[in-house]
Structure formats: structure tokens, C-alpha cells
Amino acid sequence: MQYIRILIVVTVIISLAGVVLSGCRCQIKHPQTAFCTHNYVIKVMVKRIKENLAENGYKQYLSKNYNQFTILFRRMPKKIILSRTYKIKILRVFKSSKKFKQGNIKKIMTPGSYKSCGVILKKNRVYILAGDVINTELWIDGCSWVQEFKSLTKQNLIGLSKKYKQNCNCQIKHCTGRNCRHHQENCEFRHEIWGCYRDYGICDHRKLSRSCHWKQNKDFYSCIKQSNQKIRRNKKKRKV
Incomplete structure (x- = not known):
């Protein structure tokens, strides 16, 4: 009986984790396809990272998105990151639908979590970013081409x-x-x-x-x- 209870709990946790982890689904995209289909392709260095947190409607957001986890683990997340803003320095422009120049400082947005298809970049690292322009803002997500520059091949x-x-x-x-x-x-x-x-x-x-x-x-x-x-x-x- 105890074994069955444990199995049920594990199954529930896995199913819930599956919901979270499957939140961002993308088709495999070759770098060439990414280059041709995205609005911009740039080489950048990440200078600063800002987390944009939920403030108004925080409790409502938690109740809608974390009620199942609260029942299982009896705890709430300490903070909800709605989006991240990366302040980046443009090192080279390979493609752009906007006027970019080498040395420009720009801001790039991404959703706040993996569930919402967000991307985590590290400060002072150099990346290739292929993303889109949405309402005049630069965006990247889990379906964009995001790769550390030093890992690129010849x-x-x-x-x-x-x-x-x-x-x-x-x-x-x-x-x-x-x-x-x-x-x-x-x-x-x-x-x-x-x-x-x-x-x-x-x-x-x-x-x-x-x-x-x-x-x-x-x-x-x-x-x-x-x-x-x-x-x-x-x-x-x-x-x-």
C-alpha cells in the first residue's frame, strides 16, 4: 500500500514537471534557417541583466500558475520573473531590420522563465543572437538562435x-x-x-x-x- 502511495506521488510530480518543462516547444532550426527567418543576427557582449518582477496582481498570478505546486510542496516561489532585460554591446551586425552599428548599446528582452520560453544569458559573455523585433523592441526566446560565440565552428x-x-x-x-x-x-x-x-x-x-x-x-x-x-x-x- 505504501509503495502504491509513493508511486502515485512520483507520477503526479512527474506529470506536473512535464507541464512546466514542455511550456516551450520549438522545431529544430538550422543556423542558416535562423539567419534567414529572424529579423536580426548580431554578435553581442552582455553588459547587464535586469529581472522584471511581477508586482501588481502577484497573488492572482501565483494562484493561477502555482496552485498545484503549493498543494504538493506547501510553498510559494519567492519571486515571479515576468521577463528579463539584457543590456548588450553590439560587436558585429550580420543582419538587421533596424539600424544597428558596431559599439551600440541596446536592450534585448526575453520571457522570464523556461516555461514561458525565456533565455538565460550570462554577464560578460559573447553571443550570437538571432531574434525578432516586436513593437520596436528586440526579443529573443527559446526558439531563437542563441549560442556562445566561442562555440561556433569555422x-x-x-x-x-x-x-x-x-x-x-x-x-x-x-x-x-x-x-x-x-x-x-x-x-x-x-x-x-x-x-x-x-x-x-x-x-x-x-x-x-x-x-x-x-x-x-x-x-x-x-x-x-x-x-x-x-x-x-x-x-x-x-x-x-
Whole structure:
């Protein structure tokens, strides 16, 4: 009986956690797609972070969003962060629908929690941000391209400098099963080796054939080869 009670409590907690963690859902987006679809793509340094807290309507907000947790854990959050404002210094502009210049100090907004699709940046870190302009304000969220600059690969940098922009008429799509064929035509990618496409893949439009293909480079194919070998080894281990 005690075991059943424990199992019920654990199940309830997991289900509630699932509600919170599944609050921000996005389709996998290649950096090239992010570059082409977002309003701006900039390299920035985070200078200051401000948390915008709930004040008016605080109790009502808690009762609507945290009543289940209160019943389980008998406690309320100490504060509700509605949004965060990042004061950033623009180091380089790769794309923009607004007039940005290197050295400008700007503010970028993001929702206050993971549940509401917020993004956490760290002070004095340098990032690539691809986001949107909403009511004249700059915004990023969990579906934006947000990446620390030092983690970008050589191919990412080539893409940012010219290749992504030149090939915005190409589409990059997820494929599964038989539809993947050889994984090279029409810039399709397999989820299980997504990292190779994200880090080393550039979808290139060929004028002669009027089609889009993954641009050939050594790092890209080396990554795919190693990933496929790892997948095959893991499958063999599971069979044993």
C-alpha cells in the first residue's frame, strides 16, 4: 500500500514537471534557417541583466500558475520573473531590420522563465543572437538562435559572413526513415546526427542544377561518418 502511495506521488510530480518543462516547444532550426527567418543576427557582449518582477496582481498570478505546486510542496516561489532585460554591446551586425552599428548599446528582452520560453544569458559573455523585433523592441526566446560565440565552428563563421545570406532561397528540412535516402539532396537532415548539420553544414544553391545541396567540406562528412559509425556500434551492443 505504501509503495502504491509513493508511486502515485512520483507520477503526479512527474506529470506536473512535464507541464512546466514542455511550456516551450520549438522545431529544430538550422543556423542558416535562423539567419534567414529572424529579423536580426548580431554578435553581442552582455553588459547587464535586469529581472522584471511581477508586482501588481502577484497573488492572482501565483494562484493561477502555482496552485498545484503549493498543494504538493506547501510553498510559494519567492519571486515571479515576468521577463528579463539584457543590456548588450553590439560587436558585429550580420543582419538587421533596424539600424544597428558596431559599439551600440541596446536592450534585448526575453520571457522570464523556461516555461514561458525565456533565455538565460550570462554577464560578460559573447553571443550570437538571432531574434525578432516586436513593437520596436528586440526579443529573443527559446526558439531563437542563441549560442556562445566561442562555440561556433569555422563553417558557422563562413555561413554568418556570407553563405547563409546567399542561400536563403534554400530550405532545410528534417527527414526520417526511407525519405532520407542518402541524406544529401534537398538539404535534409537526420535527427540522430543533427549536430553535424548544425555545426558543419551549409545548404548551398547550385545555379546550374537549380537545386539545393549540402556544401561539401571535410569536417561535415567526417562528422557524419563518425556519427554513423557510433550509431552502428550502439545498435550492435543493444542486440548483444
